[in-house]
Amino acid sequence: MxxxxxxxxxxxxxxxxxxxxxxxxxxxxxxxxxxxxxxxxxxxLQDSDLLFNFLEPPSGVTTGSGGHTVAATSGNFPGVVGNGVSMTIGFLGPCGMNTPHTHPRATEINFSLNTTLRGGVLVENGARFIDVEIAPGSATVFPQGAIHFEMNPSCEPAMFVAGFNNEDPGVQQVGQRYFGLPPDIVGAALGGLGVTEIQGLESKIPDNVAYGVDECLQRCGITRGNQPTAQLQPVDAGNSPSGISAAPASATAAGPSAAKPTSSNQPASSSARPAPSSSARASKPAVSQRPIGAPAVSDSPPYGARALETSSPAPEVTSFRRRA
Known part of the structure; x- marks a missing residue:
């Protein structure tokens, strides 16, 4: 022993x-x-450097309540270097959603393997929203930099294959990154919301892959529950200006509806409260240690130190049956 x-x-x-x-x-x-x-x-290169096992990946796994994705890029697959290609495989559980995101350096072609996926894309300002159903055996294109998502609207596991024309396509989740901007800027862009309201909204943004829309969850008998929130943007001196302190416990527990907006003549960010120190942030772990689905702890730092990729084991979404 x-x-x-x-x-x-x-x-x-x-x-x-x-x-x-x-x-x-x-x-x-x-x-x-x-x-x-x-x-x-x-x-x-060794011969083995030209192979990548998506079922037993060395890294590149992003996990949430609704499934996981596995990315093979120049960061973990030397075989793609110099060839201008990379790939991500998505394992979506019932009602799982690859939340809205962009790829700043690549166009994506997304192939649905076994289930009709719901896809959507916004290319740029002024462009219409495109809503597509990606049937099994078909593919769609998400242009470089476009905001897009994929959701499994079925009650069975789904799988997609995403190919990229760049060995380092990058990925930027819209929700997690947007709320990583300075909270006073986020509040102003949302029509003047107060800091505690912003904190309440941010605390609800789940890790990718997340659960999708309520209609699917109800139809499949799935309870959304408390999803992990470890992938939010870390705090640094740039996005925590003039001392944004932690929201009151009551506001955090009750969400944004319990928080009162800041008065119009009182700026959301006040210099009366110092910003969290770097040493205080460094004392917290970079990756959430709570089990998947457990609620966030109330003593975490404001917009605390969070990882962009978790090391939590991926949900078992490995058996697939073709469905129209």
Whole structure:
């Protein structure tokens, strides 16, 4: 039976292996980018570097209550470097939604494998909203930089394949990133909402992949519950100006309806309250340690230190049956 010291040693050893693997991949990618010819680049690769297992990925997993996605990019798949391509596989549970997001450096072609998906896209200001049903065996295109989403409106697991014309397409979730802007700016853009209202709204933004619309949840007998919120934008000096402090516990618990808007002659951000210090933020873990579905703790820092990608195990969404 292991004692605490032995377990700690094992944990440190595992962390060292993971860090070493990440460093090794980064060094290899750097060398590949500097290779003068395709042949030189191939000579740097092992045969195994040209394979990526989406069912047992080394990294690139983003997990939420509604499923998970696995991304193979230049950050974790050296084989794509210099080839201008990458890929994400989406494993959506019943009513799961890949929440609205953009890819700043790539156009996406999205192929539905087994279930008709609901897709939507907004290309830019002035463009009409496009709503599509991506039937099994068909695909749609999301232009570079366009806001788009995919949702599984069925009560069965779904899977999609997203191909990109860039080895580093990038991804920016709209909700999580928007509320990572300075709260006084967010409040002003939303018509003058107060800071506590902004905090109440932000605290409800779930991790991707999230549960979708209520109609689907009711039809499939799924309770939304408290979804994890670990992927919100971290706080730094730039997006926590002039001392935005934590919302009162009552406002956090009751949501934005319980918070009173700031008076029109009182700015949302007041210099009377200092901004959270960097040392205070650093004392909090970067990744939420609570189980999936557990409510957020009330003593977390305002807009606290959150990870863009969680290490939580992905939900079991691995069996698929073709459905029209």
């Amino acid at each position: 292991f004692n605490l010291a032995a377990l700690s040693t094992l944990a440190l050893g595992y962390t060292s292996v993971v860090n070493a693997q990440a460093s090794s991949v980064a060094q290899l990618v750097g060398s590949l980018r500097q290779a003068p010819t395709v042949v030189d680049r191939l000579n740097l």
